[in-house]
Amino acid sequence: MxxxxxxxxxxxxxxxxxxxxxxxxxxxxxxxxxxxxxxxxxxxxxxxxxxxxxxxxxxxxxxxxxxxxxxxxxxxxxxxxxxxxxxxxxLAMVFQDALSGLTPTMRIGEQLTESLARHRGLSRAAAKAKVLEILEIVKIPAPATRYNAYPFELSGGMRQRVMIAMAMLCQxxxxxxxxxxxxxxxxxxxxxxxxxxxxxxxxxxxxxxxxxxxxxxxxxxxxxxxxxxxxxxxxxxxxxxxxxxxxxxxxxxxxxxxxxxxxxxxxxxxxxxxxxxxxxxxxxxxxxxxxxxxxxxxxxxxxxxxxxxxxxxxxxxxxxxx
Ligand SMILES: Nc1ncnc2c1ncn2[C@@H]1O[C@H](COP(=O)(O)OP(=O)(O)O)[C@@H](O)[C@H]1O
Ligand code: SF4
Ligand SMILES: [Mg+2]
Known part of the structure; x- marks a missing residue:
């Protein structure tokens, strides 16, 4: 193999x-x-x-x-x-410092949707549906609410889950x-x-x-x-x-x-x-x-x-x- x-x-x-x-x-x-x-x-x-x-x-x-x-x-x-x-x-990478991988002025959902739209060429609506699904998979509670949060509003553990979600988006x-x-x-x-x-x-x-x-x-x-x-x-x-x-x-x-x-x-x-x-x-x-x-x-x-x-x-x- x-x-x-x-x-x-x-x-x-x-x-x-x-x-x-x-x-x-x-x-x-x-x-x-x-x-x-x-x-x-x-x-x-x-x-x-x-x-x-x-x-x-x-x-x-x-x-x-x-x-x-x-x-x-x-x-x-x-x-x-x-x-x-x-x-x-x-290939995807996740680093120790989740904050450095996220744009501070952009809502979590927008960052994930943009990344998906860019790499997979999905429509915004399809990308959003996929992002909500991934946030659920990485066990972010109340994903629809967290979708609109800024990185600083999340705990360190939640931010790391977002980074893992971002990495997993492109399978x-x-x-x-x-x-x-x-x-x-x-x-x-x-x-x-x-x-x-x-x-x-x-x-x-x-x-x-x-x-x-x-x-x-x-x-x-x-x-x-x-x-x-x-x-x-x-x-x-x-x-x-x-x-x-x-x-x-x-x-x-x-x-x-x-x-x-x-x-x-x-x-x-x-x-x-x-x-x-x-x-x-x-x-x-x-x-x-x-x-x-x-x-x-x-x-x-x-x-x-x-x-x-x-x-x-x-x-x-x-x-x-x-
Ligand atoms: N840009 C750099 N210039 C010079 N030396 C570097 C640079 N980046 C890393 N190193 C050297 O490489 C070593 C190993 O670094 P690194 O792989 O980051 O260690 P870690 O096992 O902690 O991840 C460092 O201790 C340093 O000596
Ligand atoms: S110093 Fe220790 S680890 Fe290194 S070769 Fe000798 S016995 Fe092995
Ligand atoms: Mg290191």
Whole structure:
């Protein structure tokens, strides 16, 4: 089966005043139709830049190399116009800050109707009917009233539902959600994740869910990719990652998820130290300064991804000891 999205050896570099920064290094991933992939890592690990590079949305000082194919077609070198069309038709993105994606002076309903009329060429009346239907699907209460509301009149959770509605209007094959629940409280976060799960089941849309919180991907994602300092350090099915984590960083992330420990009152262990500055990466394994398992070899050379079969792989010199 041809993958929906297939990315090989993706590298993202930024030119800065202090030289070049490599934000994403040799990233490989695949998303099949209808599948949900979670990309997890601390802030600055290269999650957002990876997907922005795939969609041709890097900042002006950034360049991407490698191969990114959508349904087998190279999209990394696609002309701007064709890429815009692909993004409007087949791919959609939802960001953390829903307010920045909405026009503050325009009523919610008008924004959604305009987007639909533009991409699908529907009449205004047909577009409005479709928008009301979608607002219902994303569980916005009293959609006919909310249709006339301005973004500032809605709560953060409602705004995020509107953004998801906007993304789903064109029935995308792939929905990319970048920290969609990070700004929301725990209860609203759970509601949005349930909504995404429902959309995945009912529409068959594939999802890439980016988050710094491993707990968020449990239950929704089929596969998980863990990133550290611009590299994938472990990939596998959600079952592999939650039940048989092999990289010390994945183990550390798992220990710091409250819901997975079933123990929300105790102090959670956090991974000591900070992620490295990408401009001055340590030699060898980038996680070594924070790793309780580190041995001399870890400072000497960077570990390669080692496959354990069935798509489960990790980059660690102590894979057998983990
Ligand atoms: N426009 C830019 N210029 C220089 N460096 C950048 C730029 N955008 C991102 N970076 C670098 O890329 C790193 C990864 O960023 P990002 O993918 O946004 O991280 P996150 O995992 O939090 O989404 C940042 O820590 C920063 O070093
Ligand atoms: S390679 Fe070494 S430092 Fe890196 S995660 Fe494995 S044990 Fe830790
Ligand atoms: Mg990000």
């Amino acid at each position: 041809t993958a929906l999205l297939d990315c090989e050896h993706l590298e993202v570099r930024f030119r800065t005043e202090d030289g070049e920064v490599c934000a994403v290094n040799d990233l490989n991933l695949e998303v099949q139709p209808g599948e949900c992939l979670g990309i997890v890592g601390e802030s600055g690990s290269g999650k957002s830049q990876s997907v922005l590079a795939m969609l041709g949305l890097l900042a002006g000082n950034g360049t991407a190399t490698g191969s990114v194919r959508y349904r087998g077609r190279d999209i990394l070198n696609l002309p701007r116009k064709e890429l815009d069309q692909l993004r409007g038709d087949r 995308p094959e792939l929905l990319i959600c970048d920290e969609p629940t990070t700004a929301l409280d725990v209860t609203v976060q759970a509601q949005i994740l349930r909504l995404l799960d429902g959309l995945k089941r009912h529409t068959g849309t594939a999802i890439i869910l980016i988050t710094h919180d491993l707990g968020v991907v449990a239950g929704l994602c089929d596969k998980v990719l863990i990133m550290y300092a611009g590299r994938a350090v472990e990939t596998g099915t959600a079952h592999d990652i939650f039940n048989n984590p092999r990289h010390p960083y994945t183990v550390g992330l798992l220990r710091s998820v409250p819901s997975l420990r079933g123990d929300t009152t105790a102090d959670l262990p956090t991974i000591p130290g900070q992620p490295p500055n990408l401009e001055v990466l340590p030699p060898g394994c980038a996680f070594a300064p924070r790793c309780g398992q580190a041995i001399a070899a870890c400072q000497a050379s960077a570990p390669a991804m080692l496959s354990m079969g069935s798509g489960h792989a990790a980059a660690c010199h102590r894979i057998d000891a983990a």
